[in-house]
Amino acid sequence: xxxxxxxxxxxxxxxxxxxxxxxxxxxxxxxxxxxxxxxxxxxxxxxxxxxxxxxxxxxxxxxxxxxxxxxxxxxxxxxxxxxxxxxxxxxxxxxxxxxxxxxxxxxxxxxxxxxxxxxxxxxxxxxxxxxxxxxxxxxxxxxxxxxxxxxxxxxxxxxxxxxxxxxxxxxxxxxxxxxxxxxxxxxxxxxxxxxxxxxxxxxxxxxxxxxxxxxxxxxxxxxxxxxxxxxxxxxxxxxxxxxxxxxxxxxxxxxxxxxxxxxxxxxxxxxxxxxxxxxxxxxxxxxxxxxxxxxxxxxxxxxxxxxxxxxxxxxxxxxxxxxxxxxxxxxxxxxxxxxxxxxxxxxxxxxxxxxxxxxxxxxxxxxxxxxxxxxxxxxxxxxxxxxxxxxxxxxxxxxxxxxxxxxxxxxxxxxxxxxxxxxxxxxxxxxxxxxxxxxxxxxxxxxxxxxxxxxxxxxxxxxxxxxxxxxxxxxxxxxxxxxxxxxxxxxxxxxxxxxxxxxxxxxxxxxxxxx
Numbered sequence: 184x185x186x187x188x189x190x191x192x193x194x195x196x197x198x199x200x201x202x203x204x205x206x207x208x209x210x211x212x213x214x215x216x217x218x219x220x221x222x223x224x225x226x227x228x229x230x231x232x233x234x235x236x237x238x239x240x241x242x243x244x245x246x247x248x249x250x251x252x253x254x255x256x257x258x259x260x261x262x263x264x265x266x267x268x269x270x271x272x273x274x275x276x277x278x279x280x281x282x283x284x285x286x287x288x289x290x291x292x293x294x295x296x297x298x299x300x301x302x303x304x305x306x307x308x309x310x311x312x313x314x315x316x317x318x319x320x321x322x323x324x325x326x327x328x329x330x331x332x333x334x335x336x337x338x339x340x341x342x343x344x345x346x347x348x349x350x351x352x353x354x355x356x357x358x359x360x361x362x363x364x365x366x367x368x369x370x371x372x373x374x375x376x377x378x379x380x381x382x383x384x385x386x387x388x389x390x391x392x393x394x395x396x397x398x399x400x401x402x403x404x405x406x407x408x409x410x411x412x413x414x415x416x417x418x419x420x421x422x423x424x425x426x427x428x429x430x431x432x433x434x435x436x437x438x439x440x441x442x443x444x445x446x447x448x449x450x451x452x453x454x455x456x457x458x459x460x461x462x463x464x465x466x467x468x469x470x471x472x473x474x475x476x477x478x479x480x481x482x483x484x485x486x487x488x489x490x491x492x493x494x495x496x497x498x499x500x501x502x503x504x505x506x507x508x509x510x511x512x513x514x515x516x517x518x519x520x521x522x523x524x525x526x527x528x529x530x531x532x533x534x535x536x537x538x539x540x541x542x543x544x545x546x547x548x549x550x551x552x553x554x555x556x557x558x559x560x561x562x563x564x565x566x567x568x569x570x571x572x573x574x575x576x577x578x579x580x581x582x583x584x585x586x587x588x589x590x591x592x593x594x595x596x597x598x599x600x601x602x603x604x605x606x607x608x609x610x611x612x613x614x615x616x617x618x619x620x621x622x623x624x625x626x627x628x629x630x631x632x633x634x635x636x637x638x639x640x641x642x643x644x645x646x647x648x649x650x651x652x653x654x655x656x657x658x659x660x661x662x663x664x665x666x667x668x669x670x671x672x673x674x675x676x677x678x679x680x681x682x683x684x685x686x687x688x689x690x691x692x693x694x695x696x697x698x
Contacts, residue, residue, distance in 0.1 A: 206432075207233035209694060210458070210505055211687075212530030213349020213374055214466065215663060216240040216642035220540035221257075221337035223533060226687050228344040233372060235347040236338050238361050239354055240598055240643065241330035242323065247295050247648040249280065252288030261333035269367070271422035275325040294651040299323060300597035301356040303400075303610055306415055313410030316397060317610065319360060324421060327357045331364035345371030347431075351467075352378030353568060354598050359398055359416035363390050366428050374458060376436025377467055377568075381445070381452040384433055390416065393424040404604040404626070412602070412610075434458050434505070438469045440493040447500045454502070458528050459492050461508030465530055465665040468562070468571045498523045509667035511694060529694065531665040532674070536687040542647035545660055549577055550684055553668060554675055560664050565636040567599045567616045572638075575662040580645075581636050586659050592618045595650075596639035636661065 209232035213219045216239050224234030248258055262280055266273040283296060303317035310316065319327065331348070338346045348365045350358055352375050362373065366387070375383050382398050389396040397413035405412065418424060432455035437443045443459070446452045462468050497504055506519045507528035519527050533539060535550060552558035559576045566572040576582045581590065594600065594617035603626060605611045613625040615635040622632055640650060641661035649658045674685050674693050 206456075206503055206525055207231065207345070208526030209233065209691065210347070210507075210526060210528040211235050211533045212465075212507065212528055213237045213347070214530050214534055215540075215645060216639075217244050217540040217646040217648075218534050219349065220646075221334050223536065223538040223540065223687050224338045224346060225340070225342070226538055227533070227691065228338065228346050229342045230688060230691050231344070232691060233345055233347050234338055235349050235372070235374060236334045238331050238334070238348045238350045238365060240596070240639065241334055241361070242301065242327045242357060243298050243596060243598075243639075243643065244646065244648060245330040245333065246279075246283040246298050246326070247643075249283040250285050250289050250295050251648075252285060254288075257337055258333060261336050262329060264336055265329055265332050265367070269423055269425075272325065272329070275322070275421070276329050279322070279326055279329065292651060292655060294653075295648070297595065298326070300595075300600070300612070301327070302597075302612060303356055303414060305609075306417075309395075309415060315410060315412045316415045317400065317412065318415050318417065318420075319357065321420070323357070324360050324416075327360040328364035328367070328421075328423075331361040332368040335365045335368035335370045339369060347372030347374055347434075349374045349376075349436075351376065352380050355398065355400060356414055356602075359386065359390075359396060359414055362386065363416055363418065363423075366390055366431060367423070369429065370431050371429075372434060373431045374434045374436055376458070376460065377570075379442060379446075380433075380435050380454070383435075384454060385451055386416075387430060387433055390418070391428045391430045393418040393428075395419070400602055402602045402604055402610065432456070436460055436507075437497075438462070438492055440496040443492075443497050443500060447502060456503035456505070456525065457497060458505045458507050459494065459497055460528075461491065461506075463666040464508035465534070465560075465573045465663045467566060467568065468573070494522045494524075508665060511667060511670040516694075527694075529690075531667060532670055532690045532693075533687060534664060535671055535684075536690050537684045538687040540646050541662075542645060542660065545577070545580075545645060545647075545662065547683060548579075549575060549662055549664075550671075550675070552577065553671060554683075558668065560666055560668070563634075565634055566638055567614050567635050569615075569631070573663050573665065575664045577660075577662050580660045580662060581641050582661065587636065590637075590659065591652075591656075592616065592637070593640075593652075594618075594621075594637065596637075596643070598639045 211227045213235040219237040224236045227234035262276050266276050306316040306318050348370045386396040395417045397415040400412040400414050402412045434456050435446050435454040436458045438460050443457050503525040505526045505528050506524045510527040511529050511532050562571045563574045574582050581587045594614045600612040600614045603611045613627050615631040616637040619632050640658040644658045644660035
């Protein structure tokens with residue numbers, strides 16, 4: 184029945200304000216680094232779905248857009264709105280704009296100016312007790328806030344339908360300020376996965392009132408009796424306040440009934456609803472419950488029925504839920520409806536549309552491989568996080584062994600670095616994809632470095648903002664897709680002769696007709 188509601192949304196665009204109160208049945212995935220960008224998400228929302236932008240790495244993406252000359256003037260327009268709404272931010276925001284903006288764009292082959300990694304400084308006397316509280320340097324607070332505000336505001340511009348934003352719990356250091364920036368822009372939904380998002384409901388409530396909030400940090404090397412570590416956000420530091428903000432609906436991305444039940448069991452951690460993600464979805468996945476290994480000791484990522492979430496039990500929790508991971512086929516759409524889901528989330532179909540943020544040349548290369556029956560998507564342990572990661576095998580990307588081997592290891596972005604405690608009691612940062620000697624010197628284990636790929640640089644390259652390194656070497660991309668490619672093939676088969684790609688509008692129409 185929920186697909187009937189989706190069709191009603193599609194047919195009644197003039198009633199946007201009223202329909203915005205209804206949970207959309209179709210949610211676009213918040214994929215990668217800016218694959219789910221504001222242009223695509225804006226269209227999805229205007230057509231009656233929930234357009235979701237990716238909040239990952241925007242504090243790197245936006246300075247690179249400015250160095251490319253701010254094509255279309257979109258960053259300037261969004262920053263103008265932010266400083267109109269929050270005049271106290273005018274000086275810092277425009278200072279950042281001037282720092283990175285290059286009139287006409289950087290010279291061909293010139294590298295992007297580096298953005299400082301999101302590293303934390305200790306807050307003295309924040310709260311009494313043994314716990315330690317940390318925050319971003321002031322400039323990075325403003326940059327993270329402004330970039331996330333801009334992405335949501337641009338997706339909302341010109342219509343009154345809801346827009347959502349997706350965050351990874353594992354990318355924790357910038358998350359509090361990113362969340363606040365998205366809320367200042369009026370994000371209607373916040374989706375968080377890649378870890379337990381149990382602290383997000385309380386943080387959202389506090390930030391809606393412009394109150395200080397904190398989120399726990401995982402710090403290796405700490406003792407159980409030495410207190411916990413938290414990343415804090417203090418709106419008053421930047422003189423950001425005013426009337427209370429609308430509280431966005433929080434959707435926890437889960438892959439098991441156990442986590443869903445734990446979150447729903449307490450008012451403090453209970454989300455508005457869930458996105459239940461199967462192992463077929465792109466990006467990161469939870470490891471199989473039973474791991475097997477080949478003769479060389481490499482993990483074999485084989486999922487069985489034991490790894491599937493108990494959808495009936497999740498439905499029994501009484502909260503709205505959407506199903507994600509290969510739910511765009513006719514049969515899976517019917518299955519979602521039959522188990523009482525509020526709707527579905529679709530990713531691969533959106534990522535390969537012509538309005539996604541994937542670099543156009545790369546997207547066309549992927550679509551040609553798919554049309555020729557040569558595209559393969561496999562589970563891999565390349566991610567620095569240690570979690571399985573879906574990789575599309577595309578020539579010229581780091582999925583090719585020769586491309587991976589030809590890249591010099593570096594860690595200059597640092598989104599997936601983990602925190603550890605130095606002998607001096609300060610935070611240190613390490614990543615299994617950085618140079619091996621550096622990783623070992625910071626207390627890492629050599630086995631964790633084998634086959635690891637710098638996803639930060641590779642995903643930025645996939646979004647068309649690849650870094651140029653000394654000597655002219657350009658960081659290669661990586662493409663992550665879900666396992667369900669049949670719906671893309673079916674949609675491509677419907678195109679007129681000579682057409683190689685489809686719009687996000689056609690993808691939504693395809694889903695509606697399939698329902």
